[in-house]
Amino acid sequence: MTESKLSTQPYKGTRDFYPDEMQQRRWMFDHLRQVIGSYGYQEYDGPMLEPFELYAAKTGDEIVNEQLYSFVDRGDRKVAMRPEMTPTLARMVAAKGQHLQKPLRWFSIPNLWRYERPQRGRLREHWQLNVDLLGVEGVEAEVEIIQVAIDMMRGFGASPVDFEIQINHRQLMNDVFEQVLKLDASQTKAVARAIDKRAKIAPEAFQTLLSEAGCSPEQIAELENFLTAPLLEIGKICGESQGYKDLIRFFDTVNALGLGPVCRFNTSIMRGLDYYTGIVFELFDKHPDNRRALFGGGRYDNLVGMFGQTQMPGVGFGMGDVTLMDFLKVHGLLPEVKAHVDILVGLFDAEMIVQNQQLARHLRSAGFKVESVLKHQKLGKQFELADKRGIPLVVLQGPDEALLEQVSVKDLRTGAQENVHMENLIDWLQAQLA
RNA sequence: GUGGGUGUAGCCAAGUGGUUAAGGCGCCGGAUUGUGAUUCCGGUAUUCGUGGGUUCAAUUCCCAUCAUCCACCCCA
Numbered sequence: 001m002t003e004s005k006l007s008t009q010p011y012k013g014t015r016d017f018y019p020d021e022m023q024q025r026r027w028m029f030d031h032l033r034q035v036i037g038s039y040g041y042q043e044y045d046g047p048m049l050e051p052f053e054l055y056a057a058k059t060g061d062e063i064v065n066e067q068l069y070s071f072v073d074r075g076d077r078k079v080a081m082r083p084e085m086t087p088t089l090a091r092m093v094a095a096k097g098q099h100l101q102k103p104l105r106w107f108s109i110p111n112l113w114r115y116e117r118p119q120r121g122r123l124r125e126h127w128q129l130n131v132d133l134l135g136v137e138g139v140e141a142e143v144e145i146i147q148v149a150i151d152m153m154r155g156f157g158a159s160p161v162d163f164e165i166q167i168n169h170r171q172l173m174n175d176v177f178e179q180v181l182k183l184d185a186s187q188t189k190a191v192a193r194a195i196d197k198r199a200k201i202a203p204e205a206f207q208t209l210l211s212e213a214g215c216s217p218e219q220i221a222e223l224e225n226f227l228t229a230p231l232l233e234i235g236k237i238c239g240e241s242q243g244y245k246d247l248i249r250f251f252d253t254v255n256a257l258g259l260g261p262v263c264r265f266n267t268s269i270m271r272g273l274d275y276y277t278g279i280v281f282e283l284f285d286k287h288p289d290n291r292r293a294l295f296g297g298g299r300y301d302n303l304v305g306m307f308g309q310t311q312m313p314g315v316g317f318g319m320g321d322v323t324l325m326d327f328l329k330v331h332g333l334l335p336e337v338k339a340h341v342d343i344l345v346g347l348f349d350a351e352m353i354v355q356n357q358q359l360a361r362h363l364r365s366a367g368f369k370v371e372s373v374l375k376h377q378k379l380g381k382q383f384e385l386a387d388k389r390g391i392p393l394v395v396l397q398g399p400d401e402a403l404l405e406q407v408s409v410k411d412l413r414t415g416a417q418e419n420v421h422m423e424n425l426i427d428w429l430q431a432q433l434a
Numbered sequence: 435g436u437g438g439g440u441g442u443a444g445c446c447a448a449g450u451g452g453u454u455a456a457g458g459c460g461c462c463g464g465a466u467u468g469u470g471a472u473u474c475c476g477g478u479a480u481u482c483g484u485g486g487g488u489u490c491a492a493u494u495c496c497c498a499u500c501a502u503c504c505a506c507c508c509c510a
Binding site: 007009012066067084112114116117118119120121122126128193196271273282292293294295296318319320321322323346348378379380381382383384385386387388394396398399400408410412415417 | 435466467468469470471501502503504505507508509510
């Protein structure tokens with residue numbers, strides 16, 4: 001028999017969440033839910049599998065061609081594992097469009113799949129918070145979404161100097177490409193890609209990319225002029241386009257709300273997804289060890305309409321759990337894993353299992369988180385177990401205590417031990433744990 | 435998809451072409467059968483990622499492969 005052993009490794013680019021990691025994940029998501037809930041957003045979810053075509057149309061060539069997990073099902077349907085949530089959201093909204101009361105404030109924390117080479121901050125399966133606001137045309141929607149993002153970061157204890165939201169406008173970029181620079185379709189794509197890279201490469205390398213894209217020196221100069229211009233100068237370069245007006249109104253509002261310092265206009269923010277139509281933004285970590293985007297999002301006014309029933313404008317963003325976790329680690333914002341149990345009910349000897357269970361039931365019904373010892377071990381082992389788990393209190397009833405209707409309570413944090421009468425036990429324990 | 439680094443116990447690791455493969459943490463057991471986090475003692479690697487080759491001899495050298503990390507590509 002040369003049977004090869006089954007590997008215990010998780011599939012490439014995926015993670016096992018053992019209880020400690022799961023607790024961290026829960027902690028993170030609970031924080032997010034709390035902030036989002038404070039804005040009135042409701043949670044939804046959809047299937048992990050969708051028709052392949054849902055992504056083929058608008059998600060972007062690279063994701064569809066190279067990063068989509070897809071297969072043909074037993075009924076010959078081409079199926080994909082969701083690489084992002086927004087198409088599912090759009091589908092769900094389109095399906096019920098007329099009946100949903102607008103605006104919609106929805107969020108979800110789906111697991112998403114992309115066939116990629118794993119590296120820092122990127123895996124094949126990740127969980128991504130998606131927050132979307134649908135049914136609002138004006139930039140007030142973007143302003144609210146940005147506030148949600150900022151408050152989430154604050155909720156984790158991040159300082160405003162730790163991160164920055166960079167903001168651009170898709171339509172503004174399109175206007176510049178088409179009307180000012182007069183680029184054709186293929187040039188537009190190459191130029192957009194070059195702009196996306198601009199912050200990471202040398203200025204000469206950027207110019208080379210533009211030349212390779214077929215730009216004349218004049219076009220390059222004009223583009224440079226645009227890219228480095230402050231927002232207020234943009235209007236002079238490409239006219240008072242809708243994109244320009246949106247941005248002005250957006251920044252006016254954001255400044256009035258006191259959120260200006262964390263928001264910055266940046267013409268380099270392009271975003272890869274094809275469905276964005278208006279303001280786009282990314283939230284960056286400013287820590288030198290982790291300079292990367294934590295969130296990305298923007299306005300997608302035509303996505304719901306793709307399904308042919310109703311048009312519905314939308315604004316939203318996604319944030320990956322992997323990148324958020326890196327942010328929290330780098331900035332020291334992850335708390336110690338807290339004990340999940342308040343009390344261990346010890347088992348004095350095997351014959352006392354019923355008393356042990358009764359005591360544990362009594363304490364649980366009073367609202368404590370209680371673990372009970374099910375198999376007799378030496379008492380030293382039982383206390384050791386409690387200590388290693390971080391359980392603060394051990395409650396034990398041996399023959400001596402039972403005679404007096406008492407239990408012995410030891411606080412492992414202080415080492416203090418006391419006998420407490422059953423009548424006072426609940427109050428006494430509550431005081432200890434307060 | 436391209437280039438580079440690394441694979442020795444659950445984790446962190448030292449090590450050498452030649453008898454039994456350091457050490458630390460953790461885990462298990464004991465000293466201490468009514469009391470933990472201290473101390474002491476003991477136990478914890480028979481595929482040194484996997485397969486093949488060179489050799490009298492390979493954990494060590496060579497090749498392949500897989501995994502993992504980093505950079506690129508792209509993105510979250």
